[in-house]
Amino acid sequence: MSRTLRDLLDRSFAECASQTAVRVLRPVEGSREWRYEAMSYAELKERRDELAVGLWGRGLVKGKRVGILTDGGSEPLLVFLAADCIGVSAVPLCIKSPDEVLAHSIDHSGVEMLVVDRRGYERFGQLHARLQHAPQLVLTEGEAADALSWDDLVQSGGELPEVAIDPADESKILYTSGSSGLPKGVIQTHANIVANVEEVWDALSQREPFRMFKSVPDYHSMGILNIYYPLAKGWILDLARSPDRVLSDIRLSEPEGFLTVPLILDKVYGNVRKKIEAGGLMGGLLKRAVAAKERLVRGRAGIGDRLFLGTLGGFIIAKIRSELANRVGPNLEILIVGSAKADPEALDFFHEVLDIKTYEGYGTTECAPLIAANHLGGRKSGTVGRPLQEVKIVADDGSELGYGDPGSGEYRSSGERAGELWTSGPNVMRGYLNDTEQTDKVLVAEGDKIWYRTGDLFDIDAEGFLTFRGRVGRQFKLRNGEFVNPEMLERIFARVPLVEHVLVYGDQQRDYPLPLVTVDVEEARKSGVEGLPIDDEAALRVHPSLAERVREGLLAEAQAAGLPSYQRPQRVALLPEPLSEDAGTLTKGLKKVVPKAIVEHYRELVDETYG
Template identity: 30%
Template sequence: MVLYTLYDLIENNLPDRADKTALVLGDAELTYGELARRAEALAAWLHERGIRRGDRVAVHLHKSIEEVVVTFAVARLGAIIVNVSYQRSVPQLEHILHDCQVKLLFTDRRRAMLAEKAGALRAIEALVVLGRPDGLANATGWDDLPRSGEAPASRPVDADLASLHYTSGSTGMPKGVMTTHLNLLDGTHRVADYLHNCAEDRILGLVSLSAPWGLLQVTTMFLRGGTVVLQPVAIPSEIVATINAKQVTGMAAFPVSWIEIVAYLQQEPARMPSLRYITSSGGKIPLPTLEALPRVLPGVNIYLTYGLTEAFRSTVLPPERFHDKMGSLGRPCRNVDVFIIEPVKGVCGPGEQGELVHRGTLVTKGYWGDPDTTAKSFRTCEALRPLIGDEIVHYSGDIVRIDDEGFLWFVERADSVIKCSGYRVSPTEVEDIVQRSGLANHVVAFGVEDDTLGQVVHIAVSAEGRAVDLAGLTQYCRQNMPTFMVPQTIHVWEGAMPIAGTGKVDRRAVIETCLLNDRK
C-alpha cells in the first residue's frame, strides 16, 4: 500500500496487525483495530458537526490516548490538526485559536473553564471536553460521543496541510508552521530508517505531540507496526520505571530531559535491559551530559539528531561515530540536502561556517497567515541558483561549520550573538563553559545593553535542588573565559526553569524575567 496521508498509517496495519497493540498508557492498551474504529467514529461525528477538508481542529490535552485518536480522526477527514501544547498559557491558547480560525477544540474541563472565564473560547464554534461539559457553552462531553459510525469518503492528497505546529519566535506570540502530509510521511520514513525501527519496537512517547518530533514518535511506530508507550510524566524515576515495566526499546527526548535523566541515573543507577537506543534533538546537550550518557546507559545506541519545526529531522550522528564526533549535529539524512551559506563566499566548504540552509521535502510551507515572516526564512538562494534555480529553501538561522568529513557542528544562533567590547560572543559557548563547571544544571546566556561596552554577558543558572555556588562559579568563569566573555551578572533561578510548548527551556521567558528583576 502506498502511503499518502497520516491516516494511511493506521489503515496499512489493519490487514495483518488489527489485533496488535498500537498504544499503551499505564494499564490501558489500544490495538490498531480499536484505534481505527474510534478514529472512524469520531471522524463521522466531526463531519456531522460540519468539519470538512482544510478546517482546523485543535487539541489541548495532557498526553493521552484521546489525543492520538483525535489526531487521526481529523486526518481521516482531510482537516488540519492543531495540537496546542498543554504547557501553553490561556492567552497563548486564545491567540492560536483565533490566529488559524479553529472551528472545534478538544480539551479537559479544567482548562476549558479557565479559557472560557478568560474569554478565550469566543473564536471557536464547538467544544469537546474530557470531563463534565455542564456550564460550558456549545460543549459536548467526550463520554457522550458516539462509539461507532462511518465517515464519508475523503480524498486529501499528500500536498494538503496535515497540521499546524505553533512555535515561539524571538518576538511576539507563537506562529503556526504549516506542515503537509508529505512533510510528515517523509520525516516518518527517514527517522524509521536511521533508527532501524521494526514491529517489535516499543517506543516511549515522552515528547509532546505539539512538536513534529513528538508526532513522529507515533508515526514511525505506526509505519513499522510497533507500539507507542505514552509517557505523560517527565520525572526521571517515572521514566525509568515505565521503560522497565513496559519493555521499552527506544526513547526520544530533548536535551533538558537528558540533563535531568543523566543526573538522576548518576545518583540512582538503574538497569534497563530492553532499551536498544536513545535519541536527542532540539538543542545542544552539554558536554558533561554527553560524556556521561554511555556510562549511565551502557550498551545503548545513542543517536544525536538535528531538525527544526520548519524543516524537521535533517541530520543524524550515528552511534558508531558518537565518541569521535561527540556533540556534532551529524551528516544529512537520506533525501535531504543541506548547505552552509555565507553571504559573501556563498557555499562553504570544510573548515568554514555559515548559515545552515535546507532543501527537500522536509521543508514545510511557511507560517500560517504571515507571508512577511515566511518570506524571511523561506526564499530562494542566489548561491544555489546554478544548482536548483529559483526553488524555495529554508534558512535555519543557525550558524554551523562543516568539517573535512562532512559532519556539521553548531556554532550559534545568527540572531543571538552578544557583541561586547568589539568581540562577538556566542551564548552557546558561554553556556557550554558554565555547564562544564558542574555547578549548574541549566544555563541561559544572553546579552544586556551597556553604554560603554555595547553589550555585556548575563547568565541565568539553575541547580535544581542545590544551592548555586556563586563565588565558585564566578571564579570558574574567570579562569576559563576571556575577560570580555565573563558574565557580569549571574541570575540564580530558583527551582526548575520554565519549559516552552516545544519541550525545551523557554529561553525568552527566562531572559525576560531576569531583565524584569533587574529593573525592580
C-alpha cells in the same frame, strides 16, 4: 512508500491488526497504582474511524481545523489520526502558554472545534474573554453545559466518509516563537511528516517489534514524529499521562527507546563525574572503569583493561546501569537526543560505557522537524549527524561554504568556517499561516528548489557530519531543552513600574533566563523599599533590596501572564547605569535596545549573577 499520513498508518492497521499499537496508563481498581493497558492496531483503527465520523458529522470537513488543549491523554493522538482521514488539520496547543499566546493561537488558526480535558477547559475559561471567536468545545472527561462530551462525539455513528487527501494538504498547524513575541503558525503538510518518517525508517533499530515511550508533548513537532514514526513501523507506543509525569510514568513503561533532552543525560553523567572528582578509593575505581570501557569500545583496550572489566570494573558499570534502570526500566537500548545541544562526553558515556545507543539529532518545527541525525548509518561524537535531506552552509555574503546531499552522497566540507544552515527537501514547511512577511524571510526560492533558512550556525565536514556553532537570532534554548522567546518575556516584564529597560538573556548552559534590568530611578525613589540610598543614584541602581523588589514584580507579571516555571526569573541582574545611544546599548534615533552590545558590555555581571 506511503504518501499521506492516512496511507502511512493504514499499512500498519492492515499488517499489524492483532499486535499492540498503543499502551495507556489506567488506575488499578481498589488501588493507588497505575498499570498500562494495551490497545491493538485494530482497536486503534476502530477508535480513529469513530472519531473521524463524529468530527465529520459535526461539520469538520476537509479544510477545517480542530484545536487540542489538553494535559496529555490518548485523545490528542486519536484526534491527529482521525483528522488525517477527513482532510482536517489539527492544531495542538500548550496548556501552559500565557493567556495572550493561547488566545492568539486559537483566533489566528481559526479552529472551529477545541478538544479540552478538565485542565484545558479551565484554561479556556480564563482566556475566553480575549477571544474574537470561540470554538465549539469537546470535553474529554466529565460533562459541562457549554461543551460537547467526548462520548457523544465518538458515538454519533455513521460510515467513514471517503475524502480525497493529497500529500500537499495541510495536516498540522504548530505554533512556534515569533519575532514579535507572539507565535507563528507553521503549516505542516502530510508530505512533510511522511518525508521525515521515511528518512529515518531504518535508522534506529532493526528489531521488531520495538517499544517506544512518548516523552515529548503533542504540541512539539518532535512529539508529532514521536507518534507517527513508531505507529508507521508497527511498533508499540507507550503514552505518559501528561508531560509533567514523564519521569514517573517511564518507570512503568520500561521502554526500549525514547526521545529525551540533554538535561537527563547530563544529570546521570554529572553524578558519575561528581563521584570521580571526589577522589578516594571509590572515585579512583569508577574513573578506571569508565576509562577502560571507553578504550575497549574504541579498540584501544589493553590486557589490564580487559581483566579489570571482567571483574571489579564490570561490576561498577553494571551498578551504574542498575541505578539508571531504577529510573527508566531495564530494557533501554536507544536514546534519541535533541531539542538542545548535548554534552558529547555525556552522549559517549551512555553510548560506550552503558551500551545504550545514543543518537543526537537536530531539527526545527519548520522542517517536520528532523534535518540531521546520528543513527545506525553513521555516528560522530560532538555532531548532530549527517543531513537527512539536502543542506548547504551559507556565509553572511550569501556564498556557499559547504554542502551535503544524502541522496547523491555528495559532501563538501566548509573547513573551519561556520555559516547559516539552509535545507531543502519534501520536509520543508509550506510557510507560516497568514504571514507572508515572515515566510519570505526564511523560505528562499532558487530555481525549482525551496530552501529553508534555519537561523542556526553550522559547519560540515568531508563526511557530511554537521556541527552546531550557535544561533543567528535571539531566541534560545535552555539546558532542559525548553525554547525561550526573550522578546515575549521582555514585553511582559516591562510592565513592572520599576523597570525602565529589560533584556532577557539565556543560553543552553543555563537552567533559567536572566533578566538584565535598568531601573526607573524616580519610581525606585518612591517605591518605599527600606534602606535605599535615595540620594546616591549609582548605589541605588544596584541595591540588593531593590533587585529583590524588581524580581518580585517580574514574578507577579509572570504569574499574571501564566508563564511556565522555566520562564520565570530566579535571579535578576540590575545594570549599574542607564542604557544610552552613546554607549551603544540603544540605537540612534529610535533608541531600541541593542541586545548583543548589552550582553558583551555586562558579560562579567551576567556570569556573576548566574553564579
